Amino acid sequence: MSFFRPSRMAALAALLASTLAVPMAARAASLDGAAVDVTNTSEPVLCAEKDNVSLNFASPHVTRFRIDAAHPAYIGTLQRDSFEADWTACDMTGDPVHASDVKTPTRRTLYEEPALWVVGWTMPTFWRPSTATVRIGDRVERNLHLVQVWMIRPMGGEEVLVFYPQDGYWRIRPLAPEGRAATAFGSSFLVGPVEIEGRPIVKLREIAFDPKAKAFTLSFERGGQATMTMAEVSADRHVLDVALSQPISGAPFAAMRSMYITDFNNDVARVAVRDEGAKGWREEPVMMFKGGTVTDLWAGRTSVSRHNSSSPDMVFSKFTGKLSGK
Numbered sequence: 001m002s003f004f005r006p007s008r009m010a011a012l013a014a015l016l017a018s019t020l021a022v023p024m025a026a027r028a029a030s031l032d033g034a035a036v037d038v039t040n041t042s043e044p045v046l047c048a049e050k051d052n053v054s055l056n057f058a059s060p061h062v063t064r065f066r067i068d069a070a071h072p073a074y075i076g077t078l079q080r081d082s083f084e085a086d087w088t089a090c091d092m093t094g095d096p097v098h099a100s101d102v103k104t105p106t107r108r109t110l111y112e113e114p115a116l117w118v119v120g121w122t123m124p125t126f127w128r129p130s131t132a133t134v135r136i137g138d139r140v141e142r143n144l145h146l147v148q149v150w151m152i153r154p155m156g157g158e159e160v161l162v163f164y165p166q167d168g169y170w171r172i173r174p175l176a177p178e179g180r181a182a183t184a185f186g187s188s189f190l191v192g193p194v195e196i197e198g199r200p201i202v203k204l205r206e207i208a209f210d211p212k213a214k215a216f217t218l219s220f221e222r223g224g225q226a227t228m229t230m231a232e233v234s235a236d237r238h239v240l241d242v243a244l245s246q247p248i249s250g251a252p253f254a255a256m257r258s259m260y261i262t263d264f265n266n267d268v269a270r271v272a273v274r275d276e277g278a279k280g281w282r283e284e285p286v287m288m289f290k291g292g293t294v295t296d297l298w299a300g301r302t303s304v305s306r307h308n309s310s311s312p313d314m315v316f317s318k319f320t321g322k323l324s325g326k
Contacts, residue, residue: 033317033318034319034321035059035276036293037057038057038291038292038294040271040286040290042055042260042287051199053256053257056194057254057255057256058253059247059319062244062253063244063320064244065318065320066231067172067189067239068238068239068315069173069239069314072300072302074303075183081309096127100123101143102122105124106121107120110136110141111209115151116149117151117152118148119147120141122143130144130166133206134208147164149161151175158175159182160238161173161230163207163216165204168191168203169190170188170189170228175235184309184311186311187257187312188257190202191228192224193222193253194254203221204220204221206219216228216229224246228240254316256314259307260286260287263303264304264305265305268286269305270286270300271285271297271299272299273292273296273298274296275292
């Protein structure tokens with residue numbers, strides 16, 4: 001198997017060009033957000049199915065920001081994709097187990113129209129108790145462990161977003177490039193007051209979805225809300241615009257979670273940030289990234305991994321807040 005491996009800076013430039021494929025004025029504006037504190041609490045592991053990468057975003061002022069998912073720079077040269085789980089060196093016997101009222105995975109359609117389909121799943125067990133509800137209009141669903149959002153295309157449906165109501169995890173991906181099969185999901189993220197209970201989580205009371213606006217309203221157990229709007233879903237990028245009802249103090253307001261074992265077995269390998277006041281980008285391997293006070297962060301890959309080869313890179317940007325001066 002041979003892959004074209006572009007240089008790191010060339011790949012980063014290509015990624016940013018595709019991720020910020022908007023008019024020049026808007027592209028400049030994306031680099032003028034407020035600065036937030038980013039910490040890296042990643043830890044080495046051997047199991048590729050454990051999220052060991054954690055990038056945490058904190059600010060007592062931020063109320064709005066943007067999350068982009070963009071295809072990796074090498075997507076056009078990818079010859080073979082990989083979706084299979086890798087359970088090598090994995091031991092999950094210590095994970096908590098909470099039983100549900102079903103014996104096998106159960107699927108039900110929550111919403112359907114010609115261009116949009118929302119599906120909910122209940123699993124026999126989950127690592128967290130089922131306390132959060134999912135609401136679409138007057139329909140309220142309990143005991144859901146996974147919710148999928150599909151967009152219907154001329155050649156069939158494509159899953160573009162998944163979320164886990166009981167621990168607050170989300171994944172997004174762009175539509176597949178023309179002529180290619182659907183790409184893989186990879187890194188996940190949390191929105192809301194992040195706390196640790198065995199792993200980082202956000203405790204949700206309810207997630208309400210407005211299909212017409214393509215917007216989610218997240219109600220947090222500790223109070224406050226966030227609205228996440230699917231601002232763009234295309235073959236170039238998937239963009240979520242996030243608005244918090246109030247700043248979050250004493251905890252990160254968002255986190256990115258991912259996996260890194262080696263340069264050839266990961267969902268994210270590198271981080272590039274624009275430090276506050278910097279004239280250029282700082283780029284580092286994700287496990288060596290020391291964090292900082294940044295206005296923009298890209299996390300992704302510049303060479304092909306054997307794990308989720310086509311999964312998207314992530315960009316966090318456009319931070320704005322009440323007292324930040326932005």
